[in-house]
Amino acid sequence: xxxxxxxxxxxxxxxxxxxxDINDVVAARRxxxxxxxxxxxxxxxxxxxxxxxxxxxxxxPLDERLARAPAExxxxxxxxVFVAALPHTLAYHRARGIPADISRRTLADLGRNMAFHRxxxxxxxxxxxxxxxxxxxxxxxxxxxxxxxxARLGQRTGRAVAAAGLDVAPQEPCLHxxxxxxxGPLSPAACDxxxxxxxxxxxxxxxQERYRVAACRSWLLDPQLRRYLDPESNIIRFQARxxxxxxxxxxxxxxxxxxxxxxxxxxxxxTEPVRFVFGDxxxxxxxxxxxxxxxxxxxxxxxxxxxxxxxxxxxxx
Numbered sequence: 359x360x361x362x363x364x365x366x367x368x369x370x371x372x373x374x375x376x377x378x379d380i381n382d383v384v385a386a387r388r389x390x391x392x393x394x395x396x397x398x399x400x401x402x403x404x405x406x407x408x409x410x411x412x413x414x415x416x417x418x419p420l421d422e423r424l425a426r427a428p429a430e431x432x433x434x435x436x437x438x439v440f441v442a443a444l445p446h447t448l449a450y451h452r453a454r455g456i457p458a459d460i461s462r463r464t465l466a467d468l469g470r471n472m473a474f475h476r477x478x479x480x481x482x483x484x485x486x487x488x489x490x491x492x493x494x495x496x497x498x499x500x501x502x503x504x505x506x507x508x509a510r511l512g513q514r515t516g517r518a519v520a521a522a523g524l525d526v527a528p529q530e531p532c533l534h535x536x537x538x539x540x541x542g543p544l545s546p547a548a549c550d551x552x553x554x555x556x557x558x559x560x561x562x563x564x565x566q567e568r569y570r571v572a573a574c575r576s577w578l579l580d581p582q583l584r585r586y587l588d589p590e591s592n593i594i595r596f597q598a599r600x601x602x603x604x605x606x607x608x609x610x611x612x613x614x615x616x617x618x619x620x621x622x623x624x625x626x627x628x629t630e631p632v633r634f635v636f637g638d639x640x641x642x643x644x645x646x647x648x649x650x651x652x653x654x655x656x657x658x659x660x661x662x663x664x665x666x667x668x669x670x671x672x673x674x675x
Contacts, residue, residue: 359400359442363387369441372462374469379482383434390438396428403439408446412454412496414508421488436487440468440494447494454496454563464500467493470540477637498536501559502552503544505536508560508567515573515672518603524570524674531567533560533675535574539634544592549599557675572675574600577630579669586655593652600671626665631656 361369363384370380390396403423410416420439427435444465451461468490475485484490492498498507509532511519516528526532533556537544553572560569579597587594629639635656636646646657659666 359397359404360387360391360438361441366441369444370437372466373440373444374466375437376469376473376476379434379472382482383437386431386434387438389428390431390435393428393431396431396435399423399426400435400438400442404442404446407439407443407491407494411446411450414497415510416495418488418491418495420491424487433482434484436484436490437468437472439487440465440490443494447496450496456499456563460499460501460559464493464498464505467500467505467538470538474539474637478633478639499559500538501555503537503541503548504552504556505538506552506556506560506572507534507536508564508569509534509573511571511573514670515571515603518601518670519571519672522601526571530571531569532571532573532672533569535572537576537578544596546592546595549596553675570675571672573603573670573672575668575670577627577634577666577668579671580627580667581669582659582664582666583655586659587651591651597669597671600669600673603670603672627668628660628666630668631666632660 360366366384366387367380370383375383390400403420406418406420406423420436424432424436424439431438447465448461468484471485471487471490472483475481475483478485492507497509498505510529511526511532513528515532516526516530519526520528542548556572560567578593579600579602581597581602583593583597632641632643632646633639635652643657643660646653646660648654648657656666
């Protein structure tokens with residue numbers, strides 16, 4: 359199920375696995391292949407991952423299986439799973455006519471995920487393996503600065519879109535928009551290019567699926583950021599693309615009231631901006647740096663007793 363030790367390094371490079379991890383991944387391959395139980399577990403994981411390949415919204419119980427990996431292999435076991443699944447993923451991409459460069463940039467999120475893990479924990483590992491199942495199942499694609507996931511509208515956003523007059527209802531197809539880290543500024547020009555690429559990409563490679571709405575759920579859509587950031591900043595201009603799908607985030611008290619009025623729970627997400635801005639969600643708030651306008655916004659708001667919330671937004675494609 360795995361490439362041999364000579365072929366493995368080039369595959370890892372294509373997946374953007376950090377250079378400092380490559381020798382260890384290759385060396386541990388021998389331990390994995392000599393352990394019949396670990397190889398059986400690897401096969402189970404890959405079977406789960408590639409079953410109904412291309413079908414969006416399938417839950418893959420990868421985390422539960424990874425918890426059974428031998429301790430000496432646990433930092434890299436998820437890497438072996440994705441490497442073993444790679445031929446299936448690439449075959450699916452080829453069948454859809456997806457260009458090789460888009461496949462490579464999409465699947466390179468494995469390396470980004472490993473870099474994020476090392477930044478937070480100071481050691482090797484894969485930060486959120488279940489997140490990467492979307493990439494290797496053909497659900498998510500990196501198109502320029504942004505990532506686009508084949509998904510369906512949830513109840514909250516679907517209701518907001520319908521209320522705006524579009525003939526779109528909950529559970530209809532949409533593109534979930536994601537903002538990857540380690541990829542430079544979120545400039546308006548870069549976002550415009552990504553959206554142009556996405557319109558062309560999905561019309562060409564998934565013509566049977568009509569995507570009329572893009573949706574996003576992120577702390578970057580919390581309107582409270584407008585209190586702290588310049589109106590011409592990349593984040594505020596990014597927010598301006600979206601119609602709000604909820605009032606949560608206007609302020610802590612207002613968010614609770616809005617959610618209560620809607621019969622929903624608010625979504626406080628204080629650790630999300632700390633995770634993505636500073637690299638570690640567990641950093642003490644009182645010591646967060648204030649080097650940039652975003653760092654000052656996130657830290658000062660928390661130090662003042664405020665909370666951050668997940669914003670929900672959408673726009674027509």
